[in-house]
Amino acid sequence: MPSFKSMLILLVTVMPVLAPGTDAQAQSAAGTTITPFEIAIPEQAITDLHRRLEMARLPAQIPDTGWEYGTNSQYLKELVEYWRNEFDWRQQEEELNAFDQYMTIIDGVAIHFIHQRSSNPDATPLMITHGWPGSIAEFRHIIGPLTEPQNYGGNAEDAFHVIAPSLPGFGFSGAPQERGYNPERMAQTLAALMQRLGYERYGLQGGDWGAIINRIHADQFAEHVIGLHSNFVLASPPEDPAVRDAATEAEMTARTARQAYMANEVGYQQIQGTKPQTLGVGLNDSPAGLAAWIVEKFHGWSDIDQQSVHGLDAKFSKDDMLTDISLYWFTASITSSARIYYESRHVAMQEPLGYVDVPTAGAIFPKEIYLTPRRWAEEQYNIVRWTPMPRGGHFAAMEEPELLLEDIRAFYRSLR
Structure with a gap:
């Protein structure tokens, strides 16, 4: 019996549909197909998940410790129990299926995507790109406000x-x-997707790997990119000492503090960047293990009370976190997703990164895993907007959606 994911890929060749605004004859001549997609996890997969959760064998923890050794066992036990007994995947599936979703094949790989068009025909096309351990589920609370801002207290002119x-x-x-x-290859794939959808000019937004991929996208396909909005701005220290020293004291204090904190947070990068296949065996076989691996990143990279066992609950619902984790579980994609770390380390870019001429905005959340001083960023990007946020961390679209939304709107409003 074929796997669930292989069945998804086979479905790409069925029921072709053209994206709005795409020339039918040109698409046909190019041999491309865009297929409607709906999430429909088989019931047997949900039953199997519950069985595995029921059989989970969780480790003991040293008394009077929190998260300093890794995922807190008490929190994980509660999360696993909630996942097994209360989490309603069908409800989350229904919410995700409220968005228009499609599949297409680019560079030999099936690409799934949400394509939610605004009722405003003059809306700005905007690609929003997730990272690891993120997914499209990160964006489900901001897609509506982005596409139909007038329904969420905003202005229709700010639609995307x-x-x-x-x-x-x-x-x-x-x-x-x-x-x-x-x-780099992912950036080229996503640029090809925008071309296939008929968008000649568009904006980009993303964090984590999404921000890195978008930077390459904006660099290599600048003629198509209106603007680059990033909540994860990375830039190397400038070679010129005068520019390097131009960072403010506050910026350097914050950067140094985050570097010191992250010194104990990069174990995942080492194993995913060297032996993702070995790690994948355990995570692909144990949903409890997968949950522990991912939820520890939510805990460690967010603006929460990290001394509290339940600090996460102040910023994230269990439903939101488990929807993201469930997408990794049901699609068995934890191993293939982790390979981005390996490929990034071992495969050199064909075109070295250049200065990004595209107008760029940085939304700087204080608990982001890496912080870059503005003056350093200006050496590598055309920075036209820089917003130090009052709170928030790595998963901005989930943790501080209103702050992120307003900054995206303000940036692209300035480019109109």
Whole structure:
């Protein structure tokens, strides 16, 4: 019997539909197909998940410890019990299926994406790109306000047509079957997707790997990109000492503090960047293990009370976190998604990163895993907007959606 993901890939060749605004004859001549997609996890997969959760064998924990050794066992036990007994996947599935979703094949890989068009025909096309351990589920609370802002207390003029792809190897997209699928190749895939959808000019937004991929996208396809909005601005220290020293004292204090904190937070990068296949055996077989691996990142990278066992509950609902984790589980994509770390380390870019001429905005959340001083960023990006946020961390679309939304709107409003 074929796997669930292989059945998804086979469905791509059925029921072709053209994206609005795409020339039918041109698409047919190019041999491309865009297929409607609906999430429909088989009931047997849900039953199997519950069985595995019921059989979970969780480790003991040293008394009077919190999260300092890793995922807190008390919190994980409660999360696993909630996942097994209270979490309603069908409800989350229904909410995700409220968005228009499609599949297409680019560079030999099936690409899943949300394409939610605004009722405003003059809306700005905007690709929003997730990272790891994120997914399209990160964006489900901001897609509505982005596409129909007037329904959420905003202005119709700030509307976007939203394109939210699942990165190759993530979620419902196919897993590359060859070496070398690094962030550069993903950027080229996403640029091809926008062309296939008929968008000649569009904006980009993202964090984590999404921000890295978008930077490459904006660099290599600048003629198509209106603006680059990032909540994860990375830039190397400038070679010029005068520019390096131009960072403010507050910026350097914050950067140094985050570097010190992250020194104990990068174990996942080492194993995913060297032996993702070994790690994947356990995470692909144990939903409790998968939950522990991912929820520890929510805990460690967010603006919460990290001394509290239940600090996460102040910012994230269990339903939101488990929807993201469930997407990794049901699609068996944790191993293929982790390979982005390996490919990034081992496959050199064909075109070295250049200065990003595209107008760029940085939304700087204080508990982001890495912080870059503005003056350093200006050496590598055309920074036209820089917003130090009052609170928030790595998962901005989930943790502080209103702050992120307002900054996206304000930035693209300034470019109109």
